[in-house]
Every structure is written in C-alpha cells, then in structure tokens.
Amino acid sequence: MNKTPISVRCPCGQSGYESVFIYTAPPKGETIFLFSSQGYDRKILRCQHCGHFISVQDMNRDELYSENYINAKYAEQGLEESFRRIISLPPNQSDNTLRVQRVLDFSRGYFLASPLEKPLTVLDIGSGLGIFLYRMKSAGWDCTALDPDIRAxxxxxxxxxxxxxxxxxxxxxxxxxxxxxxxxxxxxxHVADPIAMLKKAVNHVHSTGWVYVEVPDGEQAVWDGPEREEFFIEHHHIYSFTSLAMTCRLSGFTVKSIERVREPSNKYTLRAFLTPMRSCR
Ligand SMILES: [Zn+2]
Structure with a gap:
C-alpha cells in the first residue's frame, strides 16, 4: 500500500496523549474509501491537557477531499438527489434548519446596531451539498460557496x-x-492543521463581521463508544469544549459563545460564534 503519514497534533500545542480507541477494521457505518479497504489500522488519542481527540493512521488519504470524497460519499445518490432529499426533511428533523435558525438569531443580535442597506454576505467554506446556503439565500443573504470539488x-x-x-x-x-x-x-x-485554516479566515471577514464554526464534540461522543460517527476516518480532529476555544483563540478570534448540542441526526456537535480580535465590539 502507498502510505503517506500525516502529522496531526492537538491544537493546544502540548504533547501527551492517552489511547482511547483502537480500530483494526472500519467501524460500522464508516464510508469505505479505496485507501481504507485493506490493512485498516487506526487509533483515537486524547490530549491529556485539553481533552481534544486526534485520529492517527498512516493509510494513504491524499485525495480524500477532492474527487474521492464525493465519489465515496454520494456515489449512490448523486449530489442533486441528496440535496433534494435533505431540503425536504421536516424542520425538526433537519440539522441544517436548526443551524440556520441559530445563525440567523445570532446575526440579528450582532448586527442590531448597524441598519442594513444591502444584503449581508456569507462565504461557506467546504459548501458540499449547499444545504446551508440554500436556506441562507432564502433568508435574504448574498451567498457564495467555496469547495475543492468542481461538482459541488x-x-x-x-x-x-x-x-x-x-x-x-x-x-x-x-x-x-x-x-x-x-x-x-x-x-x-477534516484538515490536518485547523489553526492554519481558521487564521486565514481573519483576512476574509469584515472587521464588523463574524465567523461560525461547527465541529464534532468528542467529549460527549466518547461516552457512547468507538462506533460513533464523530470518530470516523474522515476526521483528524474531534474537539473538546476547551480545544475548540483554544483553536479559535490561537487563530486570532474572540469567542463570543460556544454551544454544545445534540442534533436531530444524533450527532454531538459544538457550535462557536467568533469575532476577529481586532474588532472592538
Ligand atoms: Zn490539547
């Protein structure tokens, strides 16, 4: 097998991990990628300082987030069919509907002091099926998607x-x-260096704007065992309340709030609302 080790470290920068889960085969429900279909060898480690989890393996996953991800994830249904199935879910069964409601609530409070003369703008990084922007567009926002896959x-x-x-x-x-x-x-x-990615966001958000971050909550999921999707192979990082706050702080943002939720799909999720540190709001 062509192996490409990926260096993944806890965002807090400390060393010292304990082994939490060891996998010799994909957990039930995990997408089977070409690179993970044989010789499966992976473990989940927890940072002893901040409670963050990392997934460690040396199987080749170089192309996971270009074509192969959508191939493996949506091959059976196709993007448009998956999109239409999800947007037709009843609101109380849709992670996205509740996410958009929360984002709009926060935004209404945040932009209260500055009456709007034109639609607010949103850039969704890793837009995938575009469910989030579909609803944001309906709410009157000027939407831009960004994705490494041309089909998305x-x-x-x-x-x-x-x-x-x-x-x-x-x-x-x-x-x-x-x-x-x-x-x-x-x-x-999904990225090896989340701080590098979030740092870049500082340059692309208005000084009066804000950033929304949603990540899997390992601190809650770990209690339910190794089969939880939060620990699936696509994830290098699975967060704790503390590690998410540190990631945001080290990337140049002030944390306005972090919320712990269990979504209608059963996912354990942390939501963070951030403002650039240069902002005096
Ligand atoms: Zn840590």
Missing part, C-alpha cells in the same frame, strides 16, 4: 443559483474578498 461548485451555481468558487481555502490567494460571515460547517475536523 457546479451544483451550487446551477441548482441553488448562487456564486461559487472552485478552490481549496488554504491555498487560494487572489480574489476572495471579505464577507460579513464566514461559515465552517463541519470543516475544521
């Missing part, structure tokens, strides 16, 4: 009717601009 970008343009950028947020340099809201919905857990 075409889907956002054609099916949702919004602007979309084909890029990897970590490496894009030109023309991205600034927005009132940057959203990282279940994104930071």
């Amino acid at each position: 970008v075409e889907h956002a343009k054609k099916i949702i009717g919004i602007q979309a950028i084909h890029a990897d947020f970590l490496t894009i340099n030109d023309g991205l601009g600034q927005y009132d809201l940057l959203a990282f919905n279940k994104v930071l857990e």
